[in-house]
Amino acid sequence: EPEVTQTPSHQVTQMGQEVILRCVPISNHLYFYWYRQILGQKVEFLVSFYNNEISEKSEIFDDQFSVERPDGSNFTLKIRSTKLEDSAMYFCASSAGNQPQHFGDGTRLSIL
């Protein structure tokens, strides 16, 4: 069964450094999402992406965040200058039109 893949599985970074989280959505999906889950808290929406542009973003997704689809398969989330509070699990999800979203295994981001 096709799946969403994310790399790396765990990223440890010093505060203030830039990180790039990578995702390969399911191949025939057109809608892409990033969510995060701080330990012990609910899954929170960050941004959605369709047709090579952001379709929606939450209040969390401030100027420190950006997304890109650099080629036909990858979908990336960049955090420019990480803060301690960015430590969380980051999940990529994708969906076909009007279908449920399927999640990748996530990247655990630890900011020191």
Place this chain on the structure above:
Amino acid sequence: QKEVEQNSGPLSVPEGAIASLNCTYSDRVSQSFFWYRQYSGKSPELIMSIYSNGDKEDGRFTAQLNKASQYVSLLIRDSQPSDSATYLCAVNLREGNTPLVFGKGTRLSVIA
């Protein structure tokens, strides 16, 4: 503020029993409803989707939706220890490919 509410649990049921998980949502115009299972440290895994009032069955799982009461539930029949996980209720607030709003999840423990 659009909210999805779940009892955090833990909900403990004996093996073979029916587990009943409940979710309420605040926005009356919500369109699509999903149950995800999340094992500790893992990503959300889609269990069920439901879009119209009534029941939807898939194997040991039944989702129930009552839009008038803004209530969605998940029944797990013949509960197994492997069903022990956190069950996340998620809602699309609008029609189409829109972000999910998640509840905090209900932790289910199936006792052998």
